[in-house]
Amino acid sequence: GENVEQHPSTLSVQEGDSAVIKCTYSDSASNYFPWYKQELGKRPQLIIDIRSNVGEKKDQRIAVTLNKTAKHFSLHITETQPEDSAVYFCAASMGVGKSTFGDGTTLTVKP
């Protein structure tokens, strides 16, 4: 089955700096790559996603890049703010019931 590896497991940055989280996947059939943010004690919520026919997608301070050849995708957060502190999960999907999640990255933004 699909295997998703997410790095780093923890990331600490100063407010205003950029943060980058990377994920690799194993199955070239995966075609949908969402990123979820989970605040402490809350539910995961989608922040950005990308499909396999797109190389990059941006939404204000958040961007995702996808390299299908290398089978990796990354989340980029610019101008980080304390409210960006949360656990971020990547996932690789090839259909209903066929999503595999990474183990998560705990991002801490220091004021």
Added chain:
Amino acid sequence: NAGVTQTPKFQVLKTGQSMTLQCAQDMNHNSMYWYRQDPGMGLRLIYYSASEGTTDKGEVPNGYNVSRLNKREFSLRLESAAPSQTSVYFCASSERQGSSYNEQFFGPGTRLTVL
């Protein structure tokens, strides 16, 4: 819209007891899922229902059963709870448009402790 709702929010069971976790969505989504989340780990799929009337095993189905009661509701049952089932359980739903797979909307979670 309430989105995805789950009951109960918290539950403590003794080993061997049974219980059912309830989930409902009001977004008219076809697909529904049950995940468990353990500390330091991502979300692992227990069971899913691609559409009303169908259910399939996910990555970690042992010890669980599910029922897709109707399009809105998808329940998860623990027949004989074990301490290894202590976890946070999330229900989710999604809609598929043609061949495209879309984001999952998660419920608030149920924190289950098995003593």
